[in-house]
Amino acid sequence: MTDSSPSRLDLLHFARRVVVQQATASLRQIDGWIAEEERREAERRRGAEARPAPPEWLVQYGLNRRTVDAVHCGDCWVAAKSGRCRPVTRAQALEALRQQVPACTHCRPDTALEFREEA
Known part of the structure; x- marks a missing residue:
């Protein structure tokens, strides 16, 4: 009978792939949040620049x-x-x-x- 269970090395490689996949997804999500905040900040700046000067x-x-x-x-x-x-x-x-x-x-x-x- 052959042992069909994965070796310890196979499990470690699998765990590494899972961590890389989760980290990549998390980084994509954080990059999206950063891009959205940069867009909002640019929009706020444009709004402030376009706002007329307050009256004297x-x-x-x-x-x-x-x-x-x-x-x-x-x-x-x-x-x-x-x-x-x-x-x-x-x-x-x-x-x-x-x-x-x-x-x-x-x-x-x-x-x-x-x-x-x-x-």
Whole structure:
């Protein structure tokens, strides 16, 4: 009777092939994840580059959307939270301050605009 069971060496070669196959599949999966993340990062960069520059000045409208409540610098966190702001030019921001629209006490657009109230 012949011994038909695989030798220890055959089993080790088989185990090596299994490990290589699993490692190759795992590397393919990780490479796919890397490629997807690189694509997302490139897309984020393109989006950031295509985004228009934030406005320099904002006016905040009241709840009725007609009255102007405040003047803000374009990067003011208060203006970002209110959601009722619209971009304006430097001249429009100065005119609003001349019309007694209050300047935001957090970002101080009157100081940034070098606005001096006339007596």
